Amino acid sequence: MAADAIWLIDVTPARVFADYACLFEQLDAPRGGVRLLGATHRAEPWGSVWPWQLEAALRWMRQPVALAGQLPQVARPVATAYAARWPAAPTTAIVLAPADPLVLLAHAAHHVAGEWILVDASTVWLAGDGAPAVLNQCFAGRDPRALAALVSRLIGFDHGLPGGLPPLRGIGGAAPQRSLRVAALLRPDRRPPPADRAALRRWLVVSRWGQLYRRYERACLC
Secondary structure: OOOOOEEEEEOOHHHHHHHHHHHHHHHOOOOOEEEEOEOOOOOOOOOEOOHHHHHHHHHHHOOOOEEEEOOOHHHHHHHHHOOOEOOOOOOOOEEEEEOOHHHHHHHHOOOOOOOOEEEEEEEEEOOOOOOEEEEEEEEEEOOHHHHHHHHHHHHOOOOOOOOOOOOEEEOOOOOHHHHHHHHHHOOHHHOOOOOOHHHHHHHHHHOHHHHHHHHHHHHHHO
16 A cells, blocks of 8 residues: 555445445554544535545444544534544544645644545535535545645646645546546636535535435434
8 A cells, every 4th residue: 555645436425335435445544533624613515524424434443433623513413323432532543534625734734644534525616616516536645735736636726735646546446537637627717607505505406415415414403
């Protein structure tokens, strides 16, 4: 397992837990705990860990674990269901992060060497207009700056962030170059006009990822 590589796997809502388990196994990820990056209280779903990210990790660990960091409101029922201890400080952990280059760069100063960071790019939010784009991929790496550079390129926010891209390696049938082809298609000059709140509402209704997110929201309101 090359420490300098970014690993990627295709994910779908119907198989998200199995897809994540395959990624965890490939990385030989630790089972001691989870660190969460991103925001907690936001009206929009972006900028924080997806609830299925957390549930996939807790399912795979098969034991109550310690959680550190920002636990989004929508993910709190997940932590409760799996008896996770939060807030707590895990000794060894995987890091879950949103597809947000600024969140990843902010984490760089606090990153523990050797820890794996998993970035869920099932849906990304395009820079400048906030429109959702479904990518159906998850990335993992040990360098937050390299992950930030990749994500920034994907969402059209590539402003010379430090660090070039390390090798991209696919797991299963994932094609590394697909991500870069998608990035070219999402360039700002090829995107539709800036989206309004209607784009988010359409994603919640039409996209299977949006429908999955709404199920977690409903569980949070129970």
